[in-house]
Amino acid sequence: MSVPFNFATSIESALQSAATSLELDLSLFAPEVRTADPRHGDFQANGVLPYAKRTQQNPRALGEKMLAALPAELLAEFDVAIAGPGFLNFTLKPATLDRWLTTYATEDSLREGARASQAEAGQTFIVDYSSPNTAKQMHVGHLRSIVIGEAICRLLDFAGAKVIRDNHIGDWGTGFGKLIWAYKRHLDAAALEADPLEEFERLYKVGNKAADEDESVLEAARQELVKLQGGDEENLAIWKRINEVSLEAFQKIYDQFGVKFDYTLGESFYNDKVGQVYQELSDLGLAEESEGALVVFHPEHPRFHKQPFLVRKSDGAANYASTDLATLLYRTEHFGADASIYVIDSRQSDHCEQLFLTAKKWFEKTNRKLPRLEHTSFGTVLGENNKPLKTRSGENIKLRDLIDEATERAAQLVATKSGELPADEQAKIAEIVGVGSVQYADLSQNRSSDYVFSWDKMISLEGNTAAYLLYAVARIHSIFRKLAIDPSDAAALAAADTLETPTELALARKLAKFPDALRAAVTPLRPHMLCLFLFELAGEFSAFYSADKVAVDEPNVRARRLRLCARTLLLLETGLHLLGLRTLKRM
Incomplete structure (x- = not known):
């Protein structure tokens, strides 16, 4: 029996089918399936109550009819109960969770599931x-x-x-007239060689100031722009040079963020x-x-x-x-x-x-x-004074300087926690943690809001941070490393039996909610919804790992707990890569 990738969409489809069989007015009925409070189940369908109100029916009675009309295939996957005035609560059966964990065992299978269930596909x-x-x-x-x-x-x-x-x-416009005017008269060749963008910014300020103070300079700058737009070879060559070195400098930063x-x-x-x-x-x-x-x-x-x-x-x-x-x-x-x-x-x-x-x-x-x-x-990055983040002198902070400082601060954290590692490995970890911390601190915020940039909160092993999640990934890798098992080795997990303990089941239920988090992030283009899921997943894993020993003697218990470790690792790494972060096997 196949298992759906996204259980919420399978419930929606089943409810629509039930509504059709009951001859409900489909223009008025919406399943309204959402993730439930864990005390009540995994998913809750709230569409019966508004439909009953619109059509003047008893919502509880209509809920009972809907439950009776649900397809057998869905009832094989869920325990379904009616709560209150017609709310339908769906709880995944342990065997269904087992099959989901077995079916979606690789990034490719997760991707195939996503592409089969997302409206954006194609x-x-x-x-x-x-x-x-x-x-x-x-x-x-x-x-x-x-x-x-x-x-x-x-x-x-x-x-x-x-x-x-x-x-x-x-890469076009009136500013280039002033820049080319200054380039021809005030260029510092050594400065251009050392730091082209610094020199271009200086030249623009020189040209802009001169044009503001002298009308003849302003007119000369306009003529340089006219020559550029007219295809003058000298001005085109300068313009191309400016753009080439600019793009080269930009790409160095893009490379650190994994952007191409x-x-x-x-x-x-x-x-x-x-x-x-x-x-x-x-x-x-x-x-x-x-x-x-x-x-x-x-x-x-x-x-x-x-x-x-x-x-x-x-x-x-x-x-x-x-x-x-x-x-x-x-x-x-x-x-x-x-x-x-x-x-x-x-x-x-x-x-x-x-x-x-x-x-x-x-x-x-x-x-x-x-x-x-x-x-x-998206909103603005604020300093701790709740004003747009700038240097103490009031200038914009250069992005390359921000990345350098993040890496330096991460290096201090790495040295404290993993000082026994070789220096080159510490440096690599620091760069990944530093850049990832900047990325994740931004992405974990609702993009519509401003947020306060705080180094202490950003580069920390506590709270919803990149360092916390990267450490969770590294910790799971260490579990497999100590047991000399590859996390992707299906044979090592083949003996897994049905989930049993409360913490095993809680972790499995959270893993199976990945498709809902993905949909919540993709459709409205809000990455912070995936960040929230990953943070909660790491917390659920920590609770499981504290309660249930993995390296037990019983082969079936050991295998099923290793499978939970492997799937948690898969979703954490997949999710962080979707956010643009690099991950680590050791930290």
Whole structure:
């Protein structure tokens, strides 16, 4: 008998089938299956009560009818009871848990189960994240987009979506005129060789200050930009050099976070594509001239009826709106995107809403299919003063400096706990724990919220932290290492019999909730739901390991407890990898 990957969806399907057999109005009935309080079972279906109220029936009586109409296949997997006014509580039978643990024993089997049960499977998702400006160093303000965006990509891929990672860098615009002007006059070749982005940032400040103080410099900078946009060889060569070294520097940070983009299509890529946007929006009557600029009005919108969407500036130059509309069209036509996900901070909410509203009207008038457009917004990283995290001097903290400090702090923790390990191994562990701590501290927060960045809480073996979870993984590896068994060795677990003790059953029930955690993270694009599951799983494992000795003499008991260890390890490692973290076998 096969066992479903996601029990909640199998209950939903069974309840829909029962509702059909009872001739309920399916337009009014929703199963409303959710994870239950462990005291009442594993899952609870709450849809009977609202349906009974709408149709003026006795909810308890209707619940009894639903229970009687449930398919035999479902009743073979669950003990089902009615509670209160028609709530149906489902408790997985130990034999069902045994079969689930046996069936989903590898990452591949988990992936196959996810792809068979997730609505995102088979769809093409473009995920737009990171998107720094070239000629500038990435700082802490770029952190959330990188780690949240990468986790979303991995989750969607695991769920069966075709994921295309696009780094929509800022590599065009008026700032390059000032930068090129300063590059030609004030370049420090030695500084460029030592730290290119530091030198580019210095040159931009020099050019910007000079342009502010001298109108002739401002005009010269404008001319440098005109030459660049006109294809001047010298200026194009400087511009390409700036972008090449910028991308090289960015990739060093991306490598530490395990990020590799499929495409890096910056604003410059769309420079020759914005003309079509202007033309179509104008021809369709969606855009109009206003004070020399091209704008789109949305008079029906309660907030934007007096706030036009500027798609071309009065001097004829493109802006974010122009290139974003051109990007959206390109992604739809070139990549066949079913969904385009924008991992951008919440301060850009108005821009994204106007962008999506304009695109909807544009695509409707041109009979194009509009992909799902979603602004996956996130809050701000705050210091312990509850203000945006900055250095003491008020400057943005460079991302590379943040990673270096995290690694240094993790090294102190590793030296305290594992000082007997060789120095090179300690350094490797420290780097994984340090970077992982930065990632996990961000991902474990609801992305919509601001959060306070705290080193003491972040790099700790206590609480919902990367170090705690990485240590749990390493501890399970040590169990198998001491017994000279490979966690993936099915033969070593073959003698496992049916789960028996309360802590065995509690751990197995938590393991079987992985699909629900996955769905809760993937569908609304909220990685923190997976973080919460992993933290709770590690806690459940700790309770099991404290109560039930693994290395017992009885072969069947030993095998079933080793199987629980192996499955916990599998889900912890799989989950952490989905979040973008690297794991350790020794810590």
